[in-house]
Every structure is written in structure tokens, then in C-alpha cells.
Amino acid sequence: MQRVELKDITSGLVGTTVTVCGWVRTSRDSKNVAFVELNDGSELNHTQIVFDKAAFDDKTLSPLLALGAALKVTGTVERGMKEESVEIRATAAELLGASDPSYPLQKKRHTMEYLRTIPHLRVRTNTFNAVFRVRSELSYAIHEYFHKNGYYYVHSPIITGSDCEGAGEVFKVTTVGFDPSVKTEADYNAKDFFGRPAGLTVSGQLEGETMAMALGKIYTFGPTFRAENSNTPRHAAEFWQVEPEVAFCDINDIIEIATDMIKNIIGHLLAECRAELEFFDARFEKGLIDKLRNVVESEFARVDYADAIEILKKSGKQFVYPVEWGLDLQTEHERYLTDEYFKRPVFVVNYPKKIKSFYMKQNPDGKTVAATDLLVPGVGEIIGCSERENDYDKLLAEIQSRGMKLSDYEGYLDLRKYGSVPHSGFGLGLERILMYVTGMSNIRDTIEYPRTKDELR
Amino acid sequence: MQRVELKDITSGLVGTTVTVCGWVRTSRDSKNVAFVELNDGSELNHTQIVFDKAAFDDKTLSPLLALGAALKVTGTVERGMKEESVEIRATAAELLGASDPSYPLQKKRHTMEYLRTIPHLRVRTNTFNAVFRVRSELSYAIHEYFHKNGYYYVHSPIITGSDCEGAGEVFKVTTVGFDPSVKTEADYNAKDFFGRPAGLTVSGQLEGETMAMALGKIYTFGPTFRAENSNTPRHAAEFWQVEPEVAFCDINDIIEIATDMIKNIIGHLLAECRAELEFFDARFEKGLIDKLRNVVESEFARVDYADAIEILKKSGKQFVYPVEWGLDLQTEHERYLTDEYFKRPVFVVNYPKKIKSFYMKQNPDGKTVAATDLLVPGVGEIIGCSERENDYDKLLAEIQSRGMKLSDYEGYLDLRKYGSVPHSGFGLGLERILMYVTGMSNIRDTIEYPRTKDELR
Secondary structure (H helix, E strand, O other): OOEOOHHHOOHHHOOOEEEEEEEEEEEEEOOOEEEEEEEOOOOOOOEEEEEEOOOOOHHHHHHHOOOOOEEEEEEEEEEOOOOOOEEEEEEEEEEEEOEOOOOOOOOOOOOHHHHHOOHHHHOOOHHHHHHHHHHHHHHHHHHHHHHHOOOEEEOOOOEEOOOOOOOOOOOEEEOOOOOOOOOOHHHHHHHOOOOOOOEEOOOOHHHHHHHHHHHOEEEEEEEEEOOOOOOOOOOOOEEEEEEEEEEOOOHHHHHHHHHHHHHHHHHHHHHHOHHHHHHHHHHOOOOHHHHHHHHHHOOOEEEEHHHHHHHHHOOOOOOOOOOOOOOOOOHHHHHHHHHHHHOOOEEEEEEEHHHOOOOEOEOOOOOEEEEEEEEEOOOEEEEEEEEEOOOHHHHHHHHHHOOOOHHHHHHHHHOOOEOOOOEEEEEEEHHHHHHHHHOOOOHHHHOOOOOEOOEOO | OOEOOHHHOOHHHOOOEEEEEEEEEEEEEOOOEEEEEEEOOOOOOOEEEEEEOOOOOHHHHHHHOOOOOEEEEEEEEEEOOOOOOEEEEEEEEEEEEOEOOOOOOOOOOOOHHHHHOOHHHHOOOHHHHHHHHHHHHHHHHHHHHHHHOOOEEEOOOOEEOOOOOOOOOOOEEEOOOOOOOOOOHHHHHHHOOOOOOOEEOOOOHHHHHHHHHHHOEEEEEEEEEOOOOOOOOOOOOEEEEEEEEEEOOOHHHHHHHHHHHHHHHHHHHHHHOHHHHHHHHHHOOOOHHHHHHHHHHOOOEEEEHHHHHHHHHOOOOOOOOOOOOOOOOOHHHHHHHHHHHHOOOEEEEOOEHHHOOOOEOEOOOOOEEOEEEEEEOOOEEEEEEEEEOOOHHHHHHHHHHOOOOHHHHHHHHHOOOEOOOOEEEEEEEHHHHHHHHHOOOOHHHHOOOOOEOOEOO
16 A cells, blocks of 8 residues: 555545655553554654554553554544644554654653754654754745846855865865875975865855856855854854845845845745744744744835944943944844844944955945845844955955965955956855744754754754 | 847747847858847747848857857847747847866767866757756756655765675765875874864765654755776765655555656656656657666566576676676666566666675565665666664664674664664666666766766866
8 A cells, every 4th residue: 555645634535545764753552442642754744643442452552652653544534632633643664663661752842952863863753853844944935035046056166176165164175184204394285185275155246246247146055164163053164145236236226125035035945944943932932923924024124334333332231242333243233233233134344444344335435335245134144245345456355464475365356356346146045044933042953963063963 | 138048038929029148050141031049048049040140240149149149139039940930030239258278168969078078068068958957947857756755865974884884885975185284194184174084975865764763754866976996987985865765664655656756757857857857868868768668667577586596697698797696686687677677667676685785674584684675677786775674673684794884874774673664775877877767878977077087177
């Protein structure tokens, strides 16, 4: 008999006989009947299986009730207790895979910290099942949004040759490693796979710009890396980023695009991940669904960096970090702006040039750049956005004045030498927005196998 | 005036005034008029811009005709010479970005080898523009196929802790690198970010299995790495793989899924990338479109490995590598089977256990495994597929007999201890299938910035 996925067991099948497979999530044993909540991954909710003890003896039944066991069940679809719910009354059952009594996910509440120690099993809990469903659907929504709007998906390189001699934040990629027989750096490089230093990318933007200068509208969506020592709930060494880059597009155009994208992908989740968002709303963040609906429906705020500084100064708040024009905003400042002052997502525009990257377009005032961060309530920055400097001489001067290695940026400078055009782009951290839409407060709980300082399972 | 993308300049707009942007791909100057073929990335074909010399003096016109220059043009849409074609008669033009006379892509045929030396500019040629359009559309087709069929997209980790002490084929990831002050391996690890050896993933399969044991049907789609010294046209150190993993699924089921996926994504390209495939058919591989149509319409062949060996032995061919039961098939053998014998894609099934991986399900004969490779004409293997060993004891014995480090596989073994189920999956190399659908004969020409031995631009 052809197996039916549990998501397809609906009231339309009442009275028919079906075969289903799945894992035991909970079970309950009483005098005349036993119940199993079965899940096969096709939906977040479980399907109740009823075993009549007249038909199944205790010896057969016992392993079928073990938490984590895998079953194949044939039975009749019946109406359940709750409206619209259905259950399956088993007529035959097969134990596909027994679950050893040492199974760690027994009936009790486990801490998120404990669950992080068993990444290969925690996805079997409702919480992580829901997180990874939403992660998948959000990723699809991103691809669908850009595809629908005529963007090309670009795979920028993961192993890069630029930036790899910079600060300690870049991971090195090598085939040598610890080798006491290698005495000089030149010997080390000669022995290495690429014959020169290589590192893991921190961003696909520069290569994305290359592609946008021919394909017009592109986006990257891939892993990026930072060997950050900071052990915070918001930082991971490996994380996925979405980086669109658009030709013939200035800072105002790209702010519109970023706004449209955020509203679209959150709207997609509200439509497609109802059960998951309700679960998070009930268990992790009261009001989550209202918050997301508000993002889709409200205008995003927009404030000049200089005005944001004034707002913070006049807030009457005691911040830990100083508030002064020229200093970067810290999480506490971002949170005040989004959570207390604007109470909705806000673009902070025109940051001081000195605290931002070399590639950002310099404004006519000579001291700020056409850059903006999108801050959202509860999380802070989720998008970093800018128009790119498209003037060869200004870009060259910036690279030189920052003491960067010119030879690493020759191709990038060429883009300003041959048909340069106004262009802009942004970076969206997938895990940051996942935290925002699920209510997870630690980035480690949005990644299958999180990588952070001293943690590699 | 709002800019219109060139793909939207169609015969329906004849007689209207439009503003467009783009880069000069070719130009031609004659007595009374000048012509520019403009491209903005929104389609492969160029749009002809006509400049009347009565309206534009030579000094204005000269930089607008430079190859690679970026223009903004306002003009009237008119019918072109070819049926259905349209062109734009310029009334105003602005030079957005001049192109320096040193622009390498002048009007002459460049070799693929030369173009590889300028990866940041080659995407501006028709060939690479078409390749990266198809790469994008193929990637989207893969996401769409799996999403439509209820699979979850999973981001398996790129930095891994397992396998990283194995053969030299795994790249090491470290924050230490060459450091003559570090005298022992223990000191090296203590100084390193993760405090232990780390490497770049060669496959997301094992972590994919973890997810499939809770989510049912998953796929990964991300970069994988191999520090292969072999300098061939088919190998790169960094390449993207698609790896579906399906619970409650045996080898026959997964062969059906792989077949259905290949037919679907190639059918998608035939429908959506007509201009690009016609370009490749005309310039790179005569008959390409017929070949692809044949894949969509024909039954894939299926042959037992043992029978394939007999076919090769009876072929009368002089192969460089020996043909014998127990030896792996080489490219020359694969090519004979697909190009000459079957003349269509063929699944070779039930390989000898000794030449395949530890995780493959052992057949009852004790000497083969439930594994298959999909070979396609002109390329060879594009999919490696198997049912996974779901018996704890057999898997443990295999790990031990191969001398693998048990502690690296504890989580993986746990999957067979708690609710193990029959499950299968496959790996599809994105660049391999891209070579197949574009006619590119070198993998380096399917990747924006290819990484191979001693090459890192």
C-alpha cells in the first residue's frame, strides 16, 4: 500500500484505510488503548495514532510506544476529538527502527543550552522543527522574490585571495596548517594549495558588483565567515547572507527595494508558516504575529544619522556607550530608536564616512556617506545598505588613505574605469532576520550546527 | 523620465519615447548615423540605438561609442530591420561612465584561456553573460522543484570538525597558519579559533541525514570543497552541490526522484532560457537543444554494474584503464556507455562495496552496495546516489574496518540507534550539469571566480 504523508491525512479521508510512516513524538498508554503522536516531517503538528489493545498485545506494542521510534502504520482514518482533527486507528503496525531507552529527548522540558549539545537530535523537538521549517521557507521566499523581480542569483567565491592578510577576523584556508618542518613563510606558501594566502569570504559584495556591472540586477545568497572572538547571542563564525547589487540604482532606490523585499518575505511567512508562527507566538514571543503583520503594513521610518544622535541625546536615557556625532551606534542605541522611539523598523541614513567601509559613496558634504542600516525592534541591525562609490579617483584615494593593499582591488577599480554606473546594494543576515521572525534570542538556535569560538560539533 | 529595462522595449512601444540605460557592447560609425548595441543585463540580446549625426556632433558621440561605456539614452522606439525587432532612435544621451581605451574586450575573438585571466570583465561577453544567466535560472529551477515537492532547504555547515584529519583532499580552516613561534600541535590547536582541527566540508550529506530524520525530505544546496591536485577540465577546488536526502525511501524510489528532478530542471531551462540555449547550440555544441529535449522525453537507461563491465569487455574498444569487476569506472568507460552504447543518460546500479563509501547500504550479496551513478553523454557522472546503511551494527563495523575515527561519527551512528528508517539521497554537482546544458568543456568557464590548484584570482 502506497504511503501517504501525514500532512495529507485530512478529514476528506475519513473512513478510508491508509499507510503512514513517522517518528513517535509522544505516547500514552491506558487500559484498553494506547496513543502515539506521530510526525513524519511533512507538517509541524502531529497525527494521533490509536492502538486498540484487543488487536495489539503488550509485547508488540511496547517498542512502538518508545519515544523516537520509527513506525509504519496501516489503519482507518477517523474523526478526532477536536474539530477538523483526524486520527488513525491502527490495524497493522511495523517497527521500522527501534529507539534505544537512552534516547535523550524524553518527556520533560529541556533547556536550549542542553539541546545545543545534541544538534543532531534537537531538530526532532517541536521548537527546532519549527525553526528549520521557517528557515527553509524564508530562504525560498528570498529566492522567489528576487527571481520574480528579474535578479540573477550569483555564487560569489567562498575562498578568496583578498583581505586575507587583514585583521584576525578572517579565517585562513590552507592545506599546510601546523608543520614544524616549514621554516619560512615563503616555504609555507610554496607548499600550500594555492601557492599564496587564502581566506574565507566575509562578504560576496565586491564580486557581486562585478556581476551587476554586466547582468544589471544580481543577488548572492551564501555562507560568509568571521573569526570574531566576541561571544554574544547575535554573532556566529559562519552565517548566511543575502547580498543584492543593483546597477543604475541610487541610495533612495535601494532603500525602496530593501523595504519591498522585507515586506514581501515576511508576508510570505505569514501566509505559508502559520502553524510555526503561532507556535513561536505562544511559546517564545507573545505578540510575534502582530509584530510581523505590523512590519508588512506600516511605513518604515527614516532618520538621518545626525538626527538620530540628537534623538538619543535628548532621550534622557543613561547609555553605557557614549552618544556623539562620529561614533557608531551600539545595540543599546539601536534598540532605543526602534523599540522606544520609532516603534517600527527604521532606516538610519548618512553615517559618518570614518566609521563606514571604503566602498561607500561619499556625500557632497565631505564627511558622510550614502549608507544606511535598517534597524528592527528587538534585534537591531538586520540590513546594511549603501550606494557604492563609482568614481575611480575617489575610490582609489580611499583605498590608499586606509592603507589597504592596492593589488587586491585592481579588478574592483577596473569596474570604475570601464563604464562605471551608479549602483547600490545591501546585505541581509539570514540568521538575524530568522531571530526576528521566530523570537529565538540566540543565533545558535537558528543554525543546524552553529560555529562559534571554541565550539565545533 | 522613468528608466525602462531593455527586455521591456518591445514592438508594443513603437512610437513612444523611452529612457534606457546600458553598456555599449558593439558600435558602428558611418557617415550620417552611428549605431550602438546596448545591453543592460535584462536580456541576452542587445538593443540597437541609432544616433543621427545631425543631432549629435562627433565630440559628443565619440565617447558614447566606446566599447564598455555606460550610457543613459532617451529616444523613440522604432521598428528594426528584422521582423519583430525594435530599435531606439536617440534624442538625448548621457555618458554615465566612460570606458578607458585600455578596455580589454575589444572587437576580436578572445580565447577562453585569456578570458579566464579577467574574471571581473569576462561576464560582459555574450558567452559568459549566457553562462551566468543559465547558472542562475538552473539554480532557481532546483529550488523551485524541491520546494514544490515538499522538501526543506537545509544549510549544512561549511566548516566541519569531522574528516579534517583525513587525506590531503580536505582544506584546513585556521586562524593560526604559518607561525614559527608555535612549537607543538597542541599549542597550535590551543591558539586556534575552534581549539581543534577544522576543515571545509566535502559534502553536506551526513548533516543532511540528521535533518531528514526529523523533517522527512530535505535538500542542501551550497558550496563544497576538495583540495584536489588533479588539474582537469572537470575538477575545481570549490563547487556547488545539491544533496537531497529522503526518509522512508529506498534505492528505487530515489532513482525515480533523481530522474524526475533532472527532467524537470532541464525542461525548465528549455522553457525559460531559449535565447541562451540557442546561443550555445550555435556557438559551442551543435545539437545541444535536441540533446536536452531528448533527456526530457526519453526513458533513462539502467544497467547493473556487473552487466556494464560485461558490455565494456565486449565493446572491442582499447581502453587505457583496465576493465574488471571490482575496479571503478573511468571517464573513458563512462563515456563509452553513455555516448556509444546507450546514447542517453544511464544509471549504473549496485557497485562493488570496496570502491564506494562507508555509508552505503550493503546488499544481501555481501559484496555490492545499493548505490548508483547517473552518467550522461558528453560529461560522464553528474549524480552519485545511494540508499544509506540504516543498520547500526553494519555501519559501525564498516567505520571500524576502514580505520575511520569513531568519535567523528557518534552523532551519525545515533541516527541508527533512535528510530532508524530506510533513507536515500544523492549529490548533484551544479557545475557538472551546467557543463552539460551549456556545452562548456571546462568547469572553470561555469564559475565566476574558479578556484583550482595554484589559481586564486
